[in-house]
Amino acid sequence: MPLPRARAGLLVAVTVASLTLAACSTTPETVVTEDALPSPPATSPEPTATVEPSEDSAEPVSAETPTCEGIIPASLIAEFEAEGWSVEEDVFRVAGIELADGVQCLWGDFTIASDHVQLFGWAPITSEQSGTAQGELVASGWRSEQDARGVIVTESADTTVTTDDEGYGLTYLFGDGWVKYADTKQSIALVEWPRD
CATH class of the missing domain: 1.20.5 (Single alpha-helices involved in coiled-coils or other helix-helix interfaces)
Structure with missing residues (x-):
């Protein structure tokens, strides 16, 4: 039809x-x-490859990122490992402030119950955060003193468990834009960050 x-x-x-x-x-x-699609210009730089550290290197992959293996000397890590120690890595905390771009490291033999450990840490910190943290620590009984390297804030002698030869226990060193942490004032010298 x-x-x-x-x-x-x-x-x-x-x-x-x-x-x-x-x-x-x-x-x-x-x-x-x-x-x-347009081709990239001939003068574009080639992408740079990330350099992986060798097995015996304590250097981190990134110069901006602190790691537990990067903030202390490789020779000290070798001593720890020879003793069967390993590390537990955490975010850096000081007083009531968490510094997410930092690292806090607890080295020890975690296969046994022991308080024989060592603490190290490093983090970038603003001047405002630094002032707040120092104020909170001092208000809770920590001692503050000026040091050639910055401001030392150490736990009260009444509460410290382990001390160095000078009687300092847990200690923070506040510098210009950074803070270091160790289980004693003398151990602060072992925290080497950023690397040159």
């Missing part, structure tokens, strides 16, 4: 419109093909 003239005209119009849309829709695809 032949289609009525109006329906046949409508069918032709719909078909033409569909073909026109199909033809138009293929145009953008040719624009976004890989061949159509």
Whole structure:
């Protein structure tokens, strides 16, 4: 049965419109093909590869990221490992402040119950955070004193468990934009970050 003239005209119009849309829709695809994308300029620098540390290296992969193996000397790590010690790494905390870009390290033999451990830490810190942390520590009984390297804040002699030859226990050293931490004032000297 032949289609009525109006329906046949409508069918032709719909078909033409569909073909026109199909033809138009293929145009953008040719624009976004890989061949159509601009090539990088010939002077673009090659991407730099991340250098992985060797097995005996204590240097971290990134110069900006402190790690437990990077903030103390490799020779000290070798001594710890010879004793069967390992490390537990945590976020650096001082008073009520967490410094997420820092690292706090507890070295010891965790296969046995023992309080024979060593603590080290390093973190970047703002002057505002530094002032707040020092104030909180002193308010809770810690002692503060000026040092040639910065401000030393050490735990009260009444609460310390382990001390160095000078009688200092847990100690923070606040410098210009950074804070170091160790189980004694003398051990602060072992924290070497950032590396030169």
